Amino acid sequence: MGRRYDLAVFGATGFTGRQAARYLAAHPERESYRFALAARSQEKLEALVAELTGDGLSADGVIVADALDGEAMDGLAAAARVVLSTAGPFARYGSELVRACVEHRTDYVDITGETPWVREMIDRHHERAARDGTRIVPCCGFDSIPSDLGALYVAEALHRETGARCSRVHAYHRGRGGINGGTVASLVEMQRGGGARRMRDLFLLNPEDRRPRSQSGHGDPVAPFYSSEAKSWAAPFFMGPINTRVVRRSHALLQGTERGDLFADDFRYQEYWKAKGPLGFAEAGAFAFGQGMAQLGSALPGASRLIEAVAADPGEGPSEATMDGGFFSCDLYAEGDPPPGAGAGRARRHSRLHGQGDPGNRITIKCLCESALLLALEREQLPSSPGGGVLTPATALGLALVPRLERAGIEFG
């Protein structure tokens, strides 16, 4: 395609962007690709280049571009085969870049969790990107790769081992980490733009003609309960309203493709926080109560100003020790009806994903950068259908991403 770079990191001078820049500069496959650092500030880009050089690392170039300047976004999209973006809030800074990537047929990945904005991008660009075979893939961070790829992974294992089509997956998350100023800014942006109301739509990201007739059994959980499959107390997971919508879009887009057979038509996905130990009941109760209060509180006038005042500023985030000391785990339980003649009883499969490091930073950077590298270096490994559109990690990248994440230290079992 005659592009100057295989990859460009946009937002490279932000908290997650700097980590992505370093990850790509130090990657074992570094000699296989040319990559650029892109951001709005020449001065900050120079400082980042100097920092990398000081550690014996390098990028192949820099691109100065403001997210709100359409021409600059065209230049960025035309310069690389794949753009990865960490410039958020995405509802504020992301739309021109996605437009430019669609127009220049440049594959795109980001780490947004702003599902109302993703819905807008679907409405504006899915059709053209699908026609051109361009993969626009939001939600490639901790939200929502472990959930979305995890559901596909466990459904494929269930189908391979028993022949069953997966009719439901329950995911139970645990983790430890910090929170970035940029994440808080994005939450506040969503709150101000009426996003909280739109996020209540259980099928926010589904194609309009592929919403189930009945929503019964899909509702967001609100109360703690004892889970016999996870053998622990569980509570609603605060990222469930993001991840469940992404997994449901994956299921809807896979219907009618060669991977459609993995899932039953009435597939259901739900996720929870997994409480642990003898005080699991108390932990699950506190988790559910805390989230309920946060939801009520965030709807009060002036709440976003208060959150901004007490939280970290954009550009800031947890310490290196917090990011290194974090972890995530995700236990996925799949069920389905075995094919006729295969014996009585439901078919079941349990899978577990686990990774060391803060979910919102270390894990997010691995998920984002390995997704981009898969698009740039191994496009032939990608699922052929759907071959383009505003997609999800599971539909755009599929199980081809698993070996890359495993090599990066994320376990799938």
Ligand SMILES: NC(=O)c1ccc[n+]([C@@H]2O[C@H](COP(=O)([O-])OP(=O)(O)OC[C@H]3O[C@@H](n4cnc5c(N)ncnc54)[C@H](OP(=O)(O)O)[C@@H]3O)[C@@H](O)[C@H]2O)c1
């Ligand atoms: N999916 C996940 O698990 C996950 C995890 C972490 C973060 N996130 C999301 O990722 C986003 C970034 O987080 P962060 O912690 O890295 O935030 P951050 O440090 O505030 O970074 C934001 C970046 O956007 C850039 N930017 C702002 N306005 C711009 C403009 N007009 N033109 C070009 N660039 C502009 C900033 O540039 P300057 O450097 O010049 O200020 C900065 O590089 C947030 O939306 C956050 O919610 C998602």
